[in-house]
Amino acid sequence: MIDINIEKTLQGSSKDMQLSINLQIQEQEFVAISGKSGSGKTTLLRVLAGLESAKGTISVFGKRWLDGHHTLAVQKRQIGFVFQDYALFENMSVEQNLLYVAQDKELARHLLELTELSSMAQRLPARLSGGQKQRVSLCRALMKRPKLLLMDEPFSALDPSMRLKLQHDILRLHKEFATTTLFVTHDPSEIYKLAQRVVVLEDGKMIQDGSPKDVLLKTKGSQKFSLQGEILEIYKADVIYVAVVAIGQQIVEVVLDGHEAQSFIVGQGVQVSTKAFAPTLSALG
Amino acid sequence: MNTLEAKVSKIESIDGVSIVSFVTLDVELRMMSLGLNTPIEVGSEVLLGVKASSIALVKNLHGILSISNQLQCRIDSFEEGSLLWSVKLLFGEFRLESIVTKSSAVKMGLKRGDEVVALIKSSELSILEVKAKG
Incomplete structure (x- = not known):
């Protein structure tokens, strides 16, 4: 040893x-x-x-x-x-x-x-x-x-x-x-x-x-797909809200409800997570 | 994110895949999960989460559905958009929100006070927090 x-x-x-x-x-x-x-x-x-x-x-x-x-x-x-x-x-x-x-x-x-x-x-x-x-x-x-x-x-x-x-x-x-x-x-x-x-x-x-x-493996509760990012923008689209989040070199969008939209601010560091069942994979072209 | 307080009633696991059953307001809920690294056991009190866009609504439900989670709710209010409607529901003491397309809402003739069943697939339900151990 x-x-x-x-x-x-x-x-x-x-x-x-x-x-x-x-x-x-x-x-x-x-x-x-x-x-x-x-x-x-x-x-x-x-x-x-x-x-x-x-x-x-x-x-x-x-x-x-x-x-x-x-x-x-x-x-x-x-x-x-x-x-x-x-x-x-x-x-x-x-x-x-x-x-x-x-x-x-x-x-x-x-x-x-x-x-x-x-x-x-x-x-x-x-x-x-x-x-x-x-x-x-x-x-x-x-x-x-x-x-x-x-x-x-x-x-x-x-x-x-x-x-x-x-x-x-x-x-x-x-x-x-x-x-x-x-x-x-x-x-x-x-x-x-x-x-x-x-x-x-x-x-x-x-x-x-x-x-x-x-x-x-960064997890949040039972959510297995978890990445750290920063909120760049939150905007309303019809009755839903969309948060634009920067993760590393990529930008992703996450749909929020009204209550969630109020609880986050632009510039905030966040964990983007979802259950392992939701994401799909496709080959890089 | 919709939240529901519930108590773990059963945990079944095989090869890292788990089905966890919960009870909330005398209704059984089930969650499909890959691995369980949240420290839960039967009797643990947890906060469950489900996205508003993952709740489907049904009126006059009959027949047998594969969807594990069926919550009897009453419509409290609406936010009506051009394409989407946000439907605010009351499930006992819990307030839930469902996002449905306007066309579905109109087709179903949804109105305040209606009794509807909120459907949540077990793979869409997640544990957000363990509030108390069993």
Whole structure:
């Protein structure tokens, strides 16, 4: 088990924030860390990696990484780290990038095969696409057979189709290597597809911890289809009222009765919900 | 949103689909639901909701309907639009609103004081709030 119990004061733009994490992670678990920017997600990963200091204790499968003033050096932590930027050695080929971490040609060959990069083993990073570079970063992170894989929004610079490919690779690699993984992301579909568990941070505190379905499915009573939006306009049409609501990049309309129309105001944040029986799906054209 | 206070009388679930029965003013109501993550049990007091546009009206009801929820109501007032009518109903102590097309309202000859049955499909009924546990 990984047992994290840390405190750290973070300097925010307006006020200081206390990062306070008490988290236990089982071996082989895939945990998504979610939350708004500035909630402490990246700092948590950096503390785990040993790149930042913190008060408290971190023990990883019986080994103390942090204990009062004693800190285990970064290079002794057996961590794989995948960042948003690829951080590959530009003067080394894909294969050399992997072998630089560990001289294990067999593992390098196997990882490149799993991620369908075998044909690019001799290429320099400059000749790879963003998605390919990120897959190389992922392979490289696994070359040390780490005890813990840390990923900080590894997909955020990629286009949607590349994201899908990388998600697929991550699932395949997790199935094969069963590396305990902490994964920072904002994307609910990513969390749902990849993680067994999601921890939501807000202002440095853990505010939710559960299965992706329990945490992500926003419901209101028995209403299963629920989205957050903002009322842009309420107008009367014949004897009914229509609220125009912005949800993300989309505008939707919701019919209200007179009583409801009076209880909402333009600009108000609202939850748009309906039962799971009402919405219909159609393929995107 | 129309609201009705009711008490849970029965919960049946299979594969995450549930049928919950309620009693309000001695009338049984039924709700179809996908999963039940509201903490209810038999005896819980809940606030049920149904959109005004999801209530159909019928006069002189006979025959057998698949619609689970049939509430005996009296027409209290109308708001008459060019295409739609908002019909204000009294179901015992509860006030309900039904939105129907003007043509239906005219065809039915709806007028103040009429006895009508409000029909609500079980999939249109939802729990808005749990007021008290059972």
